[in-house]
Amino acid sequence: MHIAVILRLVPDLSDELDLSEDGKSIDREWVGITLNEFDEQSLEEAVLLKEASDAKVTALALAGEGVERMLQGALARGADAAVMLEGEGEDHLDSRAAAPIFAEAIRTCGADLVLTGVQTIEDLFGQLAPYLGSLLDWPHVSAVSGVALDQGHIVVRQEYSGGRQARIEVALPAVIGVQTASRPPRYVSASKLKEAMLSGRLTAQAAAATPLPNRAEVLGLAPPDRSAGATMIGDDPDEAAAAILEALSARGLLAG
């Protein structure tokens, strides 16, 4: 089995999000970037599957700032190969625009299972995994928290609201949108990262594909209206604690 894991960098939400000059996107020049947390989960799940079988894991990503380092991190975590897809034009593509490029790369690399994060914090025009499922005409399941191999097919656990779940058997090839790995993502040591950097297992290849037409456009981004929000009680811990306890007491919310 050959597993392709698709990895994406997204703005780090612990940073302030500044807007570009036209107000239609995030100013990526200054904001910190981080591996999409659900992609990190999908990478972990791929490596767990590799450890439980003889699967090969290839990490795929569109070229861009910080991507080489991210892919080296994927190698250090247990991916066998990493491929940076170099396209033409825009630096940042949304999931809808990126899907045909990834679909082409998946066909080329011969993967029969695709794992990627169920979503990103910015996929306004739709999530990657279901686009890939349709473009490849492979079965697809999203919101998955655990993938297991079972005699030539996979069994996934799909989560629903209210804590309900289902176990679904899926024939390969397939595309899975991963929410949570079967185990928390592993820690990667600096020595493993260094080893990965020197391994030569990171390659680059040209990538292109016919885009999906998109008749939608962003008019602008803005922070939400905060006028109806919380009463703020200051940031002195003793005063804040006293104010909280007083509010709870007044509402009869303190036990005893």
Next chain:
Amino acid sequence: MTKVLVHIELEGEGLAGVSFQLLAAARRIAGPEGSVEALLIAADPTPLLPSLGAAERVFTLSGERAGDYLPELHLQAMAEATRRTRPDVVLTAYSSAGLDLAAATAAACDLSLIAYCQSAERVEAGLRVSSQLYGGRLLAQSEVAFPAVLSVMPGAYDEAAGRLAGSPEQSDLADSLQLPEPRMRVIEVIAPDGGGIDITKAESLVCVGRGIGDADSIAEAEELAGLLGAEIAGSRPVIDAGWLPKARQVGKSGMKVKPKLYLCLGVSGAPEHLEGMSDAEFIVAVNKDSAAPIFEVAHLGTTCDLFDLLPALAEGLKSRPGQ
């Protein structure tokens, strides 16, 4: 005349609340001149039809494979209903099924798509849509031309406005739908495993988020929960990291809770979390980031360091008269 097609979801034996919200959205988008159609896939759809009076017509698919939610069957039916009725707008919920179906239907039927929709207004030959992005930190205004899929946030539309009795026309999709060889099957549906805990029944909850930092710090929050007579709960990153069991997860892929007190520590308040707790009666939020969306739904908030606040709260509670 605007035509809207709605994907209906089941919850147990009945119709999911979010589906009525979608029907409310559909009626609003369609306007008095337009029409609303729905797609209902169920073992036996007939007894559910009278609840779908917000729709003029309901496409149905029934039978053994239709009983439990099966992603590929729903996608095939969505694509078929879309091809048959050629709607201007297709509505799906931002739910697990919606995540499977929205983009896949868009790609299969050549539709544009706007996700995380909070509201939508008609503009000429299309919609102007407001969506929550970046964990609820930014709203995106966008415009999309018909035909398009909208994936709608739970809670964005009034459920009651879509919950209308009636007798919609029924069209069986099986008449035209050629189902290919199945490539997936449901092995089992698993009920929530509380492991003896049911946080939905707790009157008070202390919820820890990513800001709690590490597993060891959860003990401090647990101590506070004990002093408040509250149960401990966690947001998704905390559960995914293995710091608290799944049964204690609040939010989209966890539990929906409505306690009298919801004290959250280091929870940023992504839309997926708010979906599970914004109806709590009294919400106290502690987060160092003053821009965290949790402060939009909280009643009382502070940006002080939670590790300074926790001992102060514990001390205050211990020194209360009668303790």
